[in-house]
Amino acid sequence: MFPLKYEGDIYRPPSEARSLILQATVGCSHNRCTFCAMYKQKKYRERELEELKEEIHAAGRLWPQTRRVFLADGNALTMTTEKLRSILQHLDSAFPLLERVAVYANPQDLLQKEIAELAELRSLKLGMIYLGIESGSGSVLQAVRKGASPEEIARGSARVKKAGIPLSVTLINGLAGLEGTEEHARESARLLNEIDPDYLGLLSLMIIPGTSLYREIKAGRFTPLGPWDMIREIRLMVEHLSLSNCVFRANHASNYLPLKAVLSRDRESLLATLDALLKSKAPGILRSEHYRML
Ligand code: SF4
Incomplete structure (x- = not known):
């Protein structure tokens, strides 16, 4: 029997494609960002430690060769250090080859x-x-209701780096629309230079029906970037x-x-x-809208 229980859709970074996924928490404890619909169907909660322990050890018996584990959902780091410590200790004892969580x-x-x-x-x-x-950009973060300022993001990131944990940050291309594209690009570069992350992942904004951002667009208050504007912003x-x-x-x-x-x-x-791409704007180079997804 499959030992892991999953509730709703599960998301993970592309680089965790080969990791075992343990859903330690359900949903996102913030769940307010205007562009995000990933966890709208879920009310945030932590799963019981006892239940997680059973799943971990059952998975360990089935897949003892596991080297990497990803803790879902949206922000499992929000759990107390005590609970995270216990989960990590059980993972380490269940998977003898474990390298990274x-x-x-x-x-x-x-x-x-x-x-x-x-x-x-x-x-x-x-x-x-x-x-x-x-x-x-502080104004973009405020507009999308991220719940953190650039200063707070820099302070939190510095703690991760000082603790010696590799840090992978994600930015959203196109998040400020046409109105804020320059500020978004420049201020994002400024914050990234301050953080100096180990990895930088770039997503491109997807407009999801039902989100606040979708309603902003319908009301004419946000102009999404076209595909080539997205590339210009990255540049x-x-x-x-x-x-x-x-x-x-x-x-x-x-x-x-x-x-x-x-x-x-x-x-x-x-x-x-x-620059060469922006000059040529060759047809067929960019992924068609039809094939973009989250
Ligand atoms: S973008 Fe992240 S923090 Fe914001 S609601 Fe979605 S999962 Fe939560």
Whole structure:
């Protein structure tokens, strides 16, 4: 019998495609962002530790070769350090080859953990935190109701880095619409330069019916970027980036153009590629709207 229980749709970062997924929490504790519908059907709750322990050890008997685990849903790092410690210890004992556990986090989750707590979780194999920062602009973050300012995001991220946990941040291309595209690109680059993450993932905005953002568009208060405007925004952001050794990926199903680079090394060639594309605007290069998805 399949030992893991899943409630509703499960989301995970592309790089966790081969990880075992344990749904430690259900939904997102924030669940207010105007563009996001991922967890709208779920009321946030933590799953009982006893139930999780049973699932972990049953999965360990079935798949003892597991090396990576991802804790779903939207922000499992919001659990107390005590509960996370217990989950990590059980994972470590159930999977003898375990190398890394990863988790999504909200900026506020990071501010609720001291550096020493994060460092302890790291010693228990918490080896990657995926942080949705969405934008570096304070006004964009406020408009989308992210629940955190750029300063708070920078402070929370600094704790992760000081604790020695690899940090992967996600931005949303097109999140400020046509009205705010320049500010979104420049301010996002500024915040990223301050954070200096290990990984940067770029999603492209999808307009989901039923969300507040969808209603804003219908009311004429937000103008979505066209595909080439999206590429122009990426170009402007990359132009202003100066990161030490960040792996950049725009390989999500929502992206119009798959991109990857190590930003310290490939920044100039990435800019040249984007410039050439923007000049040619060759038909068929960008993913058609029909094939974009979350
Ligand atoms: S974007 Fe992230 S923080 Fe915002 S509602 Fe969705 S899952 Fe929650």
